[in-house]
Amino acid sequence: MKSYFPILELQFPALQPEETRILLMRPGPHKDNILTPKAVAMCRATGRALATTGVEINRVCSSPAARAIETALETLHGYGKMVYFHTDVRLADTAINEAGQTAVKKVKAIMADRELSGEVEMAKILFDSDGEFSDLMTRRGDEGANYLRKINFEHPGKTILVPSHGITRIENTLMRLHGKGIHQPGKLVKTCQIINLVFNSTRGEVIKENWLELITTDLL
Numbered sequence: 001m002k003s004y005f006p007i008l009e010l011q012f013p014a015l016q017p018e019e020t021r022i023l024l025m026r027p028g029p030h031k032d033n034i035l036t037p038k039a040v041a042m043c044r045a046t047g048r049a050l051a052t053t054g055v056e057i058n059r060v061c062s063s064p065a066a067r068a069i070e071t072a073l074e075t076l077h078g079y080g081k082m083v084y085f086h087t088d089v090r091l092a093d094t095a096i097n098e099a100g101q102t103a104v105k106k107v108k109a110i111m112a113d114r115e116l117s118g119e120v121e122m123a124k125i126l127f128d129s130d131g132e133f134s135d136l137m138t139r140r141g142d143e144g145a146n147y148l149r150k151i152n153f154e155h156p157g158k159t160i161l162v163p164s165h166g167i168t169r170i171e172n173t174l175m176r177l178h179g180k181g182i183h184q185p186g187k188l189v190k191t192c193q194i195i196n197l198v199f200n201s202t203r204g205e206v207i208k209e210n211w212l213e214l215i216t217t218d219l220l
Contacts, residue, residue, distance in 0.1 A: 003119075004031060007155050010053070010220075012053050012055040012159075012196070014190065015157055015158075015159070015198070015220075016034075016157075017156065017157050017201060018156065018201050018202055019156070019198050019199065019200065019201055019207070020037060020056075020151070020152040020155055020156055020157065020158060020159075020160070020198070020199045020201045021055075021158070021159040021160070021196065021197070021198050021199075022104045022148055022151060022152065022159075022160050022162050022197040022198075022199065023050075023057070023159065023161045023162060023194050023195075023196060023197075024139065024148075024162050024164060024170060024173075024189075024194065024195040024197055025071065025075070025161060025163045025164070025192070025193070025195075026068075026163070026164070026165065026166050026170060026189045026191055026192065026193055027039075027063075027065070027067040027068045027071040027163055027164065027191065027192075028040070028042055028043055028067070028071055028074075028191050028192045029192075030067040030070075032069070033065065033067045034066065034068040034070070035067060035070045035071065035074065037107060039071075039192065040074050040075075040138065042161050042191075042214070042215055043070075043071055043074035043075045043077075043078060043213040044074055044075070044077055044078030044191040045078060045196065046078060046192060047074070047075040047076060047077060047078025047079035047080070047214045048078040048079070048080075049078075049215055050075075050078075050079055050147065051078070051079045053082055053182065055159055056093055056159055057076070057079060057081070057083055057159050057160075057161050058083060058084075058155065058158040058160065058217075059084040059085065059155070059158070059160055059161075060072045060076070060083060060084070060086070060160070060161045060162070060163070061086060061087075061088060061151055061160055061161075061162050062085065062086070062087045062088075062091060062161075062162065062163045062164075063087065063088075063089065063091040063093065063163055063164050063165060063169075064087040064088070064089060064091075064092055065093050065095070065096075065165070068087075068091070068093075068135065068163040068164065068165070069163070071086065071163045071192070072161060073087065075161065075163075076161075083173040088147065090143050090144060090147035090167065091144065091147065091163075091164040091165075092164075092165070092169070093160065093165040093168060093169060094140075094165075094168045094169075099136065100136070100140075103126075103133055103136055104168075104181045104200050105134075107122055107125050107126060107133065110125055111125070115218045118201055119166065119167055120163070120188065120190055122167060123167050123171070123184060123188060124184055126167060126168065127171075127172070127182050127183055127184050127185065128184075129181060129182060129183055134182050135142065137168070137172045137182045138172070138176070138182045139183075140168060140169060140172055140173075141172030141175055141176035142176050143172050144164070144169050144170075144172065144173030144176070145174075145176040145177045148162070148173065148177065148197070148199075149177075149199070149204040152170045152199035152201055152204055153201060153204060154156075155201075156201035157200075157201070166188060166189050167188065170189050170195070171185040171188060171189065172185075174195070174209075177197075177206050178206065186208075187211070189211070190214055192215070193211065193213075193214050194211075194216060195209065195210070195211050195212070196208070196209070196210050196211075196212055197209050
């Protein structure tokens with residue numbers, strides 16, 4: 001099997017005492033909430049790439065969804081070190097409660113009726129500021145943003161791996177962290193992609209954000 005390699009070299013300057021790093025990660029492709037073999041390989045390759053940068057992952061805060069937990073464990077497997085791990089519903093996908101499940105069903109019905117497909121079209125519906133899902137997405141974004149700030153305040157000087165979910169948690173969380181209203185995001189996080197967030201650990205502000213390129217191979 002050919003080896004995996006990063007498109008972009010990962011670089012992590014040392015944290016200052018008043019900084020916290022959060023590696024926000026979307027789970028890999030899955031079937032029935034179990035990662036595919038290719039997703040496992042991508043996670044392990046990502047972990048190996050992180051290890052080569054010298055960044056020290058101190059703990060994991062994960063969505064309770066099985067695919068997020070598996071993403072974290074396989075990434076740590078590649079990284080070569082297991083760390084303290086816990087889950088929290090404030091990082092969960094929309095399936096965590098009835099309101100979210102109902103919203104997803106409605107969005108899928110709208111897309112089927114309009115003969116639409118894909119994440120971009122789904123995001124347009126979910127993040128339409130005049131649409132019926134805007135309030136839900138705003139609440140989820142605020143919940144996610146407040147939880148990331150909590151992680152930041154509690155772990156100054158540390159690096160935390162945070163597997164969460166795409167359209168219905170990560171994008172709106174990032175928008176709310178930056179004080180933006182819910183709208184169509186400029187870009188959508190891909191599966192197994194990591195967003196490097198550096199917070200000021202006393203003020204709770206994001207002082208650096210960069211989206212790391214995926215670990216790829218011609219097998220994917």
